[in-house]
Amino acid sequence: MRLYMMNASVGNFPGFLFSAVCSLNNILSSPYTFWFPIVVVVAIAVILIAILIGMLSPLLGRNNLVPWARLKAYEEVATIIFAIIFLSFSSMLCAINPIPALNSIGLVPTECSSSSAVPINNIWGIAVCNMYTFNTHVSEILTAGYWLNFLSDVGPKFGFSPNFGGVGISASLSLSTGPENLYLSPMYFLIIGEIMVSMLQVILLSSAPILFSFLIGIGLIARSFGITRTFGNAMIALGIGIGFIYPLLVTISYGFINTTFTNVLNAAGTSFVNLFKDFTLSFLLSLVYPLFVSSSIYWAAVAVVQIWNILSLLIFLAAIVVMGLVFIPMLNFMILDAFVRDFSSSLGQQVSFLDMLIGVV
Amino acid sequence: MRKYALLIIFVSALLPVLHASSVPFPSGQNIFDCTTLFTNNVNGNSLVSPALASYSSYTSLLKISLLVAFAMIMLMGLVYVLGIASKWDMLKKFAANEYLEDFLSIIIILIVIGGIAIFNSASVTVANTFTVNPSSSTTSILTPASLYTSLCSNMFSNMIEPGLLTEIWIEINRILIGLIGGLKIDLAPSNFGIIFVPLAGFSLVNQLLWIEGGASFFMLSAGAMMIVLLFVIYYLFPLFLYLGIALRAFPWTRAAGGAFIALFVAFYIFFPAIMYQFSTSFSTFTNPSSSAVGLCSSGKTNCVSSPESLATSSFKAYLGVLNLDVGYTAYTNIYYFSYIFLYLALNVFGLILALLISYEVLGIVGRLLGASSVKGSNMFKKILSPNKP
Numbered sequence: 001m002r003l004y005m006m007n008a009s010v011g012n013f014p015g016f017l018f019s020a021v022c023s024l025n026n027i028l029s030s031p032y033t034f035w036f037p038i039v040v041v042v043a044i045a046v047i048l049i050a051i052l053i054g055m056l057s058p059l060l061g062r063n064n065l066v067p068w069a070r071l072k073a074y075e076e077v078a079t080i081i082f083a084i085i086f087l088s089f090s091s092m093l094c095a096i097n098p099i100p101a102l103n104s105i106g107l108v109p110t111e112c113s114s115s116s117a118v119p120i121n122n123i124w125g126i127a128v129c130n131m132y133t134f135n136t137h138v139s140e141i142l143t144a145g146y147w148l149n150f151l152s153d154v155g156p157k158f159g160f161s162p163n164f165g166g167v168g169i170s171a172s173l174s175l176s177t178g179p180e181n182l183y184l185s186p187m188y189f190l191i192i193g194e195i196m197v198s199m200l201q202v203i204l205l206s207s208a209p210i211l212f213s214f215l216i217g218i219g220l221i222a223r224s225f226g227i228t229r230t231f232g233n234a235m236i237a238l239g240i241g242i243g244f245i246y247p248l249l250v251t252i253s254y255g256f257i258n259t260t261f262t263n264v265l266n267a268a269g270t271s272f273v274n275l276f277k278d279f280t281l282s283f284l285l286s287l288v289y290p291l292f293v294s295s296s297i298y299w300a301a302v303a304v305v306q307i308w309n310i311l312s313l314l315i316f317l318a319a320i321v322v323m324g325l326v327f328i329p330m331l332n333f334m335i336l337d338a339f340v341r342d343f344s345s346s347l348g349q350q351v352s353f354l355d356m357l358i359g360v361v
Numbered sequence: 362m363r364k365y366a367l368l369i370i371f372v373s374a375l376l377p378v379l380h381a382s383s384v385p386f387p388s389g390q391n392i393f394d395c396t397t398l399f400t401n402n403v404n405g406n407s408l409v410s411p412a413l414a415s416y417s418s419y420t421s422l423l424k425i426s427l428l429v430a431f432a433m434i435m436l437m438g439l440v441y442v443l444g445i446a447s448k449w450d451m452l453k454k455f456a457a458n459e460y461l462e463d464f465l466s467i468i469i470i471l472i473v474i475g476g477i478a479i480f481n482s483a484s485v486t487v488a489n490t491f492t493v494n495p496s497s498s499t500t501s502i503l504t505p506a507s508l509y510t511s512l513c514s515n516m517f518s519n520m521i522e523p524g525l526l527t528e529i530w531i532e533i534n535r536i537l538i539g540l541i542g543g544l545k546i547d548l549a550p551s552n553f554g555i556i557f558v559p560l561a562g563f564s565l566v567n568q569l570l571w572i573e574g575g576a577s578f579f580m581l582s583a584g585a586m587m588i589v590l591l592f593v594i595y596y597l598f599p600l601f602l603y604l605g606i607a608l609r610a611f612p613w614t615r616a617a618g619g620a621f622i623a624l625f626v627a628f629y630i631f632f633p634a635i636m637y638q639f640s641t642s643f644s645t646f647t648n649p650s651s652s653a654v655g656l657c658s659s660g661k662t663n664c665v666s667s668p669e670s671l672a673t674s675s676f677k678a679y680l681g682v683l684n685l686d687v688g689y690t691a692y693t694n695i696y697y698f699s700y701i702f703l704y705l706a707l708n709v710f711g712l713i714l715a716l717l718i719s720y721e722v723l724g725i726v727g728r729l730l731g732a733s734s735v736k737g738s739n740m741f742k743k744i745l746s747p748n749k750p
Contacts, residue, residue: 106410166550173540245617256597260408267406313403319582319589327590335601335620338727341734342616352734 036217039083042224043076050076072226079223082236086216093212093244097121098251107255109133109262127247128205130254134324135198137261138191141321145188194325201329205247212243234351237344241353245339249332257324261317268313275306333357395513398592399506409596423470426603429610430466437463459612462731466609469622509595512633513588515640520584520708527577527701535570538563573701580705587712591633598629609730619730627723635718639711 054069099121102108112120112129120126161170216239222232337354344351397403401411437459444452542563548554605621608614727735 105413107413161547163547166554167548169544169546171540171544173536252600253597256409256413256593259410260592263406263408264403267403267408270406315585316589319585322586323589323593327593335624338620338732338734339614339617342620342732343613345733346613346616 036083036087036220039217039220039224040080042221043079043083046224047073047076075229076224079220082223083220086220086236089244090213090216093124094122098123098126102126102251102255106259107252109255109258111136111258112255123244123247123251124205124209126255127208127250128202130258131198131202131205131250133258134254134261135195135202137258138195138198138321138325141318142188142191145191145318191322191325197329198325201250204242205250208243208247212239215239215243230348233347234344237340237347237351238353240343241336241340246332246336249335253328253332254324257320257328260320264313264317264320268310268317271306271310271313275303275310395510395517395588398513398588399510399595408592413596423603423606426606426610427467427470429607430463430470433463433610434460434467462612462615463610466606466618469609470606505595508633508637509591512637512640513591515637515643516584516587516591516708519640519643519704520580520587523701523704524577524579524581524584528574528581531570531574531577535567535574538567538570542567576701576705580701580708583705583709583712594628594632598625601625602629616730616732616734619732620727620735622730623723623727623732623735626726627719631722632715632719635715636711639715640708643707643711 050069050072054066054073057063057065057069099108099113103113108126109130111133112126120129159170159172162168163170215235219232219235219237219239222228222235224232333354337352340353341350398408401407401409437456441453441456441460444450444456542558542560544558544560546557546559549556601621602625605618605623605625608618608621610618724735727733
């Protein structure tokens with residue numbers, strides 16, 4: 001069943017989310033990174049103008065313009081260096097396959113390994129795949145919760161109604177108390193609400209490479225001009241944050257959640273096999289010979305423990321999914337916001353990702 | 362021939378018994394027993410990759426971080442020389458500042474390596490420093506795994522166990538009350554007449570049980586979430602430390618690196634250590650062997666000393682319904698109900714306080730490492746200097 005679900009999720013994996021956006025050639029010829037050379041041209045032009053102003057300032061009797069012109073020239077040199085760094089960095093992001101490194105510490109789920117139906121070989125691909133796989137797990141948990149909901153009415157009802165000519169008493173004993181309905185339904189709706197956040201994350205991640213090159217392209221061009229320099233710095237910080245740090249965080253955190261999900265399910269499977277063995281042995285022994293009753297009682301006790309083990313694993317599984325829906329996005333956005341704030345302030349203009357997000361919402 | 366047949370039957374009867382008694386009872390396989398959770402082995406299955414759970418996997422990352430920091434120091438030396446040659450003071454100041462920052466990164470790396478070599482982690486030191494162990498049975502904390510395991514066990518016995526047991530007893534009570542309350546007396550000869558439901562008033566007790574069941578379920582869920590949170594922090598947060606050290610090596614990402622390291626220090630080291638303190642105190646408070654303080658100190662009667670007694674006492678109280686002593690039942694119901702809320706409130710209070718303190722530590726360490734965006738709650742600052750903005 002589990003294998004079927006895994007295969008199904010791999011088979012339905014929407015490769016269009018990321019497969020077309022990252023290759024070395026794509027990045028270099030992308031309409032956004034195409035602007036990087038223009039940045040260099042603009043920066044050189046500004047340097048030339050600054051040098052000209054610096055040369056003419058003594059003739060104009062404005063010696064104080066010399067240090068200003070020198071500062072501007074240095075800032076433009078910094079812009080050129082930034083353009084080269086980011087161009088190499090974006091090329092490197094596509095050229096380096098992070099899967100072996102992540103695999104060495106077990107953070108690549110089976111669904112996103114290199115043998116999956118859709119080839120994944122970059123940080124953006126693995127991030128989208130992790131988020132998508134997590135959403136698949138959430139849908140599995142939702143299905144399980146839905147079927148669990150039916151258990152509240154499956155329990156047998158025992159009744160007695162001694163009645164003599166229409167005069168008598170009646171009472172019924174129901175083993176279905178319906179607590180699942182009372183406690184599970186709010187959790188169910190909470191999970192459905194949180195799934196929207198997960199879905200939005202898939203969209204944000206699949207657009208991360210475009211945002212990366214687009215925001216940094218705008219940032220570098222804006223940085224070339226004096227009046228838009230601070231805005232450009234903010235855009236660069238945002239581009240690095242959303243385009244690189246966020247996919248990296250998702251890869252690590254959801255890689256951890258997804259691999260743990262599979263491992264817990266495997267452990268539950270082992271417990272289930274043990275339970276089946278214990279129960280079968282106990283049942284057969286008690287049938288064969290009365291002397292085996294003592295051992296079959298023992299096996300039955302073991303079976304009870306195994307049932308509790310399986311239940312505890314399933315509770316843990318649900319808690320892992322809730323953790324991925326609530327805690328992990330909060331943690332990721334908090335770290336992303338800290339990065340964007342600090343990186344942008346070190347470049348000159350502080351910008352907050354979370355403030356922007358809250359503003360948009 | 363008959364003797365052999367009897368012998369075979371006897372041996373075949375004895376073998377399964379012997380086999381059964383030789384098989385260890387699988388009580389240690391439960392995930393909430395915590396030993397399996399933080400030793401990364403449940404039924405022979407690893408919950409996370411063994412490489413992720415091993416500190417030795419990170420030593421190579423530390424070496425890389427150390428290499429980057431040394432390379433940056435050499436680069437800054439070059440920049441400083443350039444500043445001297447070009448007589449540009451700003452460049453010299455920048456290089457000197459960067460040199461000091463990289464030096465600080467190296468000190469952090471050395472502390473981490475030293476911490477791993479000596480204590481396996483700083484969290485052990487913090488836990489042992491802050492924790493006063495009044496009970497001799499308290500597990501000694503020697504490794505991060507033992508700290509997290511002890512804390513997890515405390516959360517299980519303080520929240521999951523009482524929550525689960527109470528929930529089970531409440532459901533049994535609800536079934537019984539449903540049986541009694543639904544009793545009908547039919548007086549309908551010739552298919553026409555009246556029907557009495559004289560004990561339907563028990564629905565009032567049933568309503569209380571619903572609320573009490575909800576509180577128990579919340580306690581159970583909160584305990585499970587807490588254990589999973591510890592699990593995530595234990596295995597995932599060390600990555601933030603090494604990522605932070607690597608990011609600190611570069612001037613533009615230094616603040617972000619500081620934020621990562623602050624996250625590690627606050628939530629991997631301080632949060633479990635403080636939670637351990639609270640959970641141990643809670644266990645002492647409800648432990649009947651503690652004679653000086655607590656709910657069940659000497660001389661106090663009718664105390665609820667353990668989750669089991671809470672659940673069974675609660676159950677006995679509900680059985681008062683069978684004597685039609687509904688007033689007494691409601692009274693005792695509320696009495697034990699208050700115990701469930703006390704259990705819940707104490708644990709949640711400890712959790713909130715630990716989170717607040719860790720958040721404060723996050724701000725303090727973040728600011729020390731230059732991460733201006735990590736502000737913390739400024740709780741201590743406000744307490745120590747309330748008049749200052």
